[in-house]
Amino acid sequence: MSAVGEARAPQGRPMSGQASSRRGLSLALAGVSKAFGATSVLRGFDLRIPAGQFVAVVGRSGGGKSTLLRLMTGLDRPSGGRVEIDGRPVDGLDPAVRLLFQEARLVPWQTVVENVGIARGDGWRETALGALADVGLAGRGEDWPSVLSGGQRQRVALARALVSRPGILLLDEPFGALDALTRLEMHKLIEGLWRERGFTTVLITHDVAEAVALADRVIVLRQGAIALDIEIDLDRPRRELADPRAVDLQKRILDEV
Secondary structure (H helix, E strand, C coil), rough: CCCCCCCCCCCCCCCCCCCCCCCCCEEEEEEEEEEEECEEEEEEEEEECCCCEEEEEEEECCCHHHHHHHHHHCCCCCCEEEECCEEECCCCCCCCCCCCCCCCCCCCCCCCHHCCCCCCCHHHHHHHHHHHHHCCCCCCCCCCHHHHHHHHHHHHHHHHHHCCCEEEEEEECCCCCCHHHHHHHHHHHHHHHHHCCCCCCEECCCCCHHHHHCCCCEEEEEECCCEEEEEEECCCCCCCCCCCHHHHHHHHCCCCC
């Protein structure tokens, strides 16, 4: 089973020339299959994500979400079909794509600013300090990761992902280990940066409420195929998920998970 879905670009996305960052990039999978030995995970999978869209992918464990994300990053290659970024084939890791994991994965023997600017290069410290300010951690650059809270460490990881102004940001359940209040703060931060910079975002999550709160579009992945592809046409910011429309969308999604 395969499905193709495409929805409109997000409201609030910067107009051309309005922001200095790289614009979002389109992402496409056409006829993609992926097998590990005799186990087929994806078969004839088709998906198009327009530049700048925020997409959430939900589904049960083992449904193919992690495999899909690794194909998008170029960490894995498809067994068949093709993956494209802005119309060009993905062949290994792409510098325009960045990935944020559930664990911050900071280097403990490097300071916060050194973790953000880990690639180094000309002017790396100033750029890294600017990225830390963008995620609300101005003044924490010389701290060690060990003194930070879980939410602060995840902000550092986000700054590291965004310091190079990627065109695509992939989020692999990055809020799953955070407490409820910190998670809401991270939602607000991610949404604000996405609206400001216009990068394309794909969020992998088990949390349907989180998907509806953040995404333009939610895809339910079931046994390696798209079971539901639905647009989330709710005004932003979405802080009132008790809204009957939000409740109805969550129910429709849960019915397909």
